[in-house]
Amino acid sequence: MPDAQTESIPEMTEVEQIMVSRFANRFYLNREVELEVITAILHTARHAGTGANVQPWKVYVTTGAAKATLTDAIIAAHKQPGQPSSEYSYFPDPLPEPYASRRREFGSIFYGSLGIAHDDVASRAAQTERNCRFFDAPVGLVFTIDRRLEKGSWLDLGMFIQNIMLAAKSRGLDTCTQEFLARYHAVFRSCLPLATEELVVCGMAMGFGDPQWARRRPQMPKASIEEFASLHGF
Numbered sequence: 001m002p003d004a005q006t007e008s009i010p011e012m013t014e015v016e017q018i019m020v021s022r023f024a025n026r027f028y029l030n031r032e033v034e035l036e037v038i039t040a041i042l043h044t045a046r047h048a049g050t051g052a053n054v055q056p057w058k059v060y061v062t063t064g065a066a067k068a069t070l071t072d073a074i075i076a077a078h079k080q081p082g083q084p085s086s087e088y089s090y091f092p093d094p095l096p097e098p099y100a101s102r103r104r105e106f107g108s109i110f111y112g113s114l115g116i117a118h119d120d121v122a123s124r125a126a127q128t129e130r131n132c133r134f135f136d137a138p139v140g141l142v143f144t145i146d147r148r149l150e151k152g153s154w155l156d157l158g159m160f161i162q163n164i165m166l167a168a169k170s171r172g173l174d175t176c177t178q179e180f181l182a183r184y185h186a187v188f189r190s191c192l193p194l195a196t197e198e199l200v201v202c203g204m205a206m207g208f209g210d211p212q213w214a215r216r217r218p219q220m221p222k223a224s225i226e227e228f229a230s231l232h233g234f
Ligand SMILES: Cc1cc2nc3c(=O)[nH]c(=O)nc-3n(C[C@H](O)[C@H](O)[C@H](O)COP(=O)(O)O)c2cc1C
Pocket: 022, 023, 024, 025, 026, 106, 131, 176, 177, 178, 179, 180, 181, 202, 220
């Protein structure tokens, strides 16, 4: 269900419809995704634009026993006292406005939709732990980038990741990108053939979304175009 500003678009193209119907899904069916579908998504996503065509991305795609081994190791690491740190900083501390307010709003909408109160630390922790299992999606992806590269190449990786999400959506698959998993880079390194120069940027859950959740899920509010765009000469 798109918001009012999206509904005001006169005629949405098929690509635009896919873009607005994508959302971060954290609830999946236990239904496997065929290899041909995964390879089609990867074939498509590699057409992402990239500065000077350097194509700096790497992605590890796991399912079945390989995913189970990986998630068992992540959960074991997650249960250890003291949490490891990601090899990069996703947000500054403190997060400036308006971003801090948006993050708070996300938390209250998301946990509210699950009936989890703000002070219910145990339920929040249980929901957070579901990240470790790629939210029980049948496919878990891990994205890495060569640590010798600069911010520009991270832009390229973001475009590749977005292409994966949209290609997946166009095939009826949902996704949830997961920076949370970056902290378990040592686990990924032990379970997957990462080269020393590879830095774990994020994970991603992928699979067929639970239709019941899709019906009652909250829509994350999106800033109106007036808040971020400035149009001139029209
Ligand atoms: C790079 C990136 C990292 C994210 N990391 C996480 C994460 O670790 N855990 C999680 O539950 N959601 C994660 N998300 C999902 C966001 O919370 C979600 O995209 C955001 O709230 C907007 O909601 P929407 O995608 O449904 O529009 C991530 C999204 C992106 C793009």
